[in-house]
Amino acid sequence: MSIFKNILSPQKLKRRTFLKATAVTSATAAFIACTKEDREEFLQNNFRSMSKDEIAKVIQRLEEKYTKEYGKKFSVSAKEAIPQTFFGYALDISTCIGCRQCVYACMEENNQTQEPQMHWIQVLEMEKEKGIDFLHADLYYDHEEVPQEGHFYLPVQCQQCQNPPCVKSCPVGATWTTTDGIVVVDYDWCIGCRCCMAACPYGARHYNWGKVKLNAENVNPKTHYLGNRPRYKGAVEKCTFCIQRVREGRYPACVEVCPVGARKFGNLLDKDSEIRYILENKRVLILKEELNTQPKFYYFYGT
Amino acid sequence: MRTFGFKWIFLTSALICLLFFPLLVTSTQTSDSEGKTQHSVGKEQMDIQLPPPPFSEDIFLCSGCHADMDINLQRRELKEFHEDIILKHDEENRWCMDCHDANNRDMLHSASGQLIDFKESYKLCGQCHGPKLRDWRAGIHGRRTGSWNGQKEYLLCAHCHDPHSPKFKKMKPEPPPKRPGTIK
Numbered sequence: 001m002s003i004f005k006n007i008l009s010p011q012k013l014k015r016r017t018f019l020k021a022t023a024v025t026s027a028t029a030a031f032i033a034c035t036k037e038d039r040e041e042f043l044q045n046n047f048r049s050m051s052k053d054e055i056a057k058v059i060q061r062l063e064e065k066y067t068k069e070y071g072k073k074f075s076v077s078a079k080e081a082i083p084q085t086f087f088g089y090a091l092d093i094s095t096c097i098g099c100r101q102c103v104y105a106c107m108e109e110n111n112q113t114q115e116p117q118m119h120w121i122q123v124l125e126m127e128k129e130k131g132i133d134f135l136h137a138d139l140y141y142d143h144e145e146v147p148q149e150g151h152f153y154l155p156v157q158c159q160q161c162q163n164p165p166c167v168k169s170c171p172v173g174a175t176w177t178t179t180d181g182i183v184v185v186d187y188d189w190c191i192g193c194r195c196c197m198a199a200c201p202y203g204a205r206h207y208n209w210g211k212v213k214l215n216a217e218n219v220n221p222k223t224h225y226l227g228n229r230p231r232y233k234g235a236v237e238k239c240t241f242c243i244q245r246v247r248e249g250r251y252p253a254c255v256e257v258c259p260v261g262a263r264k265f266g267n268l269l270d271k272d273s274e275i276r277y278i279l280e281n282k283r284v285l286i287l288k289e290e291l292n293t294q295p296k297f298y299y300f301y302g303t
Numbered sequence: 304m305r306t307f308g309f310k311w312i313f314l315t316s317a318l319i320c321l322l323f324f325p326l327l328v329t330s331t332q333t334s335d336s337e338g339k340t341q342h343s344v345g346k347e348q349m350d351i352q353l354p355p356p357p358f359s360e361d362i363f364l365c366s367g368c369h370a371d372m373d374i375n376l377q378r379r380e381l382k383e384f385h386e387d388i389i390l391k392h393d394e395e396n397r398w399c400m401d402c403h404d405a406n407n408r409d410m411l412h413s414a415s416g417q418l419i420d421f422k423e424s425y426k427l428c429g430q431c432h433g434p435k436l437r438d439w440r441a442g443i444h445g446r447r448t449g450s451w452n453g454q455k456e457y458l459l460c461a462h463c464h465d466p467h468s469p470k471f472k473k474m475k476p477e478p479p480p481k482r483p484g485t486i487k
Contacts, residue, residue, distance in 0.1 A: 082452075092443075100477035116486045140482060145473040249450045260463070260471060261446035273451075274442040282443070302443060 037061060046173060047186040047225065059225065066230060070214065072221045076229050079247045081180035087241055088181075088268040088275040089252075090284070091155060092302035095262040098123050098146040098153030102254035102263065106157075109242060109253035110228040111220055113212040120206065120239045121157045121254060128152055132287075157254075158183065158204040158239035159287060159295030166196035166205060175236075181268070181296055182241050184226040192234035201288050205238045241265070268296070339456075340422050352449070352456045356421040363421075365408035374405050391468040402427055402466070428460045 031039065040061060045054060059076045066074035103121045112118040124137035128150050137154070147153065164183050167175050174189040175196060197205045211233045223229040224244035231237050242252035246265070255263040266273035275298075278284065282300040338355040368384075378398045381388070390397065404412040411419040411427050419427050429436030438444035442455065445463065449455040464471065 085452075097471070097474070098476060099474050100479070103480075104477050116481045119480045122480070140479045141476070142479050143476060146476045147473065246451065249452045251448065251451050256446075256448045258446060259474070261444065264443065264447075266451050270452075274447070277441045278443060281441075302438065 037065065041188070044188055046189045048173075048176065055225075062225070062229060066221070066223075069230075070216045070219050070221070072216070072219060074221045074223065074229075077222075077224045077244060077247075078226075079224065081178055082247060082249075084267075084269055086181040086268045086296075087160070087246060088266060088279075088296045088298065089160065089241065090264040090275055090278045090298045090300050092260075092262040092264070093152060093154055093299050094301045094303045095260045096123075096153045096155060097260055098125055098141070098148075098151075099259060101257050101259060102155060105253045105257035106239070108218060109220055109245075110240075111214055111223070111230050112206075112237075113208060113210075113231070114215060115213050118206050118208075118237075120204075120237075121155050122203070123153055123155045125151050126154055154299070156202055156204070156287070157297070159202050159293065159297040160239075160241065162294035162296060163292055165199040165201065165291075165293060169195040169199035171195060178226070178243075180247070182226075182243055182246075183238070184240055184243065185235070185237060186226065187229075187231045187235040187237065190235045192236065194236060196236055201291050201293065205236050208233050208235050208237070262302075342423075342457075352454060353422065353459055354456070354462070356424060356459055357462050358421075363409070365403075369408040376400055376405060388467050391470070392466065422459075424466070425460050428466075 034042075040057075044050075044058060047055070050058065055078050059078055062076045063074050066072075066076070100123050103119050103123060106112075106120050107117060110120065112120065122139055124134070124139055125141040125148070126133060126137050130136055132154060141148075160181060160183055162177075162181070164177060167177060167183060171193060172189060172191055174191070175183060175185045177183050192207070194207055197207060208231055212231050214230060219230070220228060222244060224240075224247070227240045227243035242250075242254075245252060251265055252263075255265045264274050264278060266275035268275055268279075270276065278300050279298065282302065284298045284300045286295045286298060340353050340355070342351050342353055401414075402411050404410045404418060407418060409421075411421060411424060413419055413427060414430055425436060425439065435444050439457070439460070442457075445458055445460075447455050447457065460466070460469075
């Protein structure tokens with residue numbers, strides 16, 4: 001209370017006291033002046049520390065906000081992991097033809113920003129003679145027809161590492177690995193420092209440089225809090241194995257759209273799963289093995 | 304002497320097929336309203352759904368035309384009908400009747416002569432492409448939709464590979480991402 005006493009007796013009002021009082025007053029004024037939603041958003045906790053009630057409240061607020069913004073009935077799920085699941089992904093590089101259909105299916109499913117488009121999946125064209133060689137890979141190929149003679153295609157997206165450098169580098173704990181093995185981001189907790197992007201050796205994380213622009217017609221209203229709900233300017237995002245789909249037992253969007261069936265997905269803990277069959281019977285490789293990131297995204301030769 | 308050798312090879316392979324084929328693909332099927340068929344394939348009798356075969360429009364049943372025609376087993380260039388079919392599938396050694404049944408036009412037949420329904424054409428393909436059939440059954444070859452922990456929907460070989468010219472066709476890729484320098 002000494003601040004107020006000092007203000008009331010002007011001869012004792014020092015510069016420091018005045019500044020303190022101004023700061024407190026303006027902060028209080030701003031807090032009172034802003035809307036209830038903004039206040040709740042500002043005070044929102046990290047998703048992992050939220051109680052069930054808090055999650056329900058946040059979800060309701062987000063659903064209302066998105067529904068109002070995009071004119072479509074949004075559902076934001078916070079569905080938990082299915083017990084006894086640990087997801088793995090496999091991609092057949094001998095089959096992939098580089099048609100980029102996965103890139104666009106991902107974009108539609110996961111509400112990435114448009115203009116310029118954000119691509120979670122990046123398809124690299126490589127020369128067969130050189131093998132997997134990132135130095136000479138071409139991300140921007142634009143041919144009349146694919147596959148091109150003498151080339152193969154290597155789609156790269158989040159490798160869902162078991163030892164993820166991005167998670168270790170996050171200073172605020174806004175990204176973590178879920179029990180079913182998906183590295184997720186709490187977009188509300190992310191401060192946009194981009195340390196994780198610097199740490200990721202696969203270039204799999206993407207930053208929202210501007211306001212997120214979504215086409216209200218094409219927006220996917222079926223979302224998950226940790227997955228494809230619309231993001232913010234200044235938030236980092238990445239592939240989540242389509243968490244909104246896989247936690248309901250469905251395949252990720254890229255798996256279902258692939259015209260050559262090069263993409264495979266399943267539960268690593270289930271010995272009868274497709275993914276286990278691949279690991280046990282095919283020639284499998286992981287990218288940048290020497291970094292000890294231990295990806296759960298495997299590349300294999302189907303032939 | 305040459306014909307004699309071929310005869311033996313044929314007989315032995317037919318015998319092997321007869322012996323092992325039923326073990327390889329024991330399957331049952333039921334149909335639903337959309338024409339999708341339920342199959343149980345493989346050792347574990349996994350349940351899969353298969354859509355109806357991709358027939359050219361208004362052409363099946365084949366017996367609609369062929370029932371009244373004489374059977375001509377002669378290898379020849381087709382001029383009156385089916386001239387759109389260009390065989391690029393081991394064409395030097397194959398002919399229509401290696402897969403299509405001459406007596407029952409609405410069916411296919413295996414090398415052993417066993418009739419195969421178009422809905423189960425994978426059994427026919429699997430005679431030569433054994434490892435591919437094995438991978439397909441395990442869910443590794445070909446596109447899967449449905450549920451990773453439940454019912455999966457498969458496709459028949461013929462949905463992706465034209466049986467007469469099975470090499471996967473080239474396609475136009477979707478546009479590339481923008482180069483960072485060109486973004487305003």
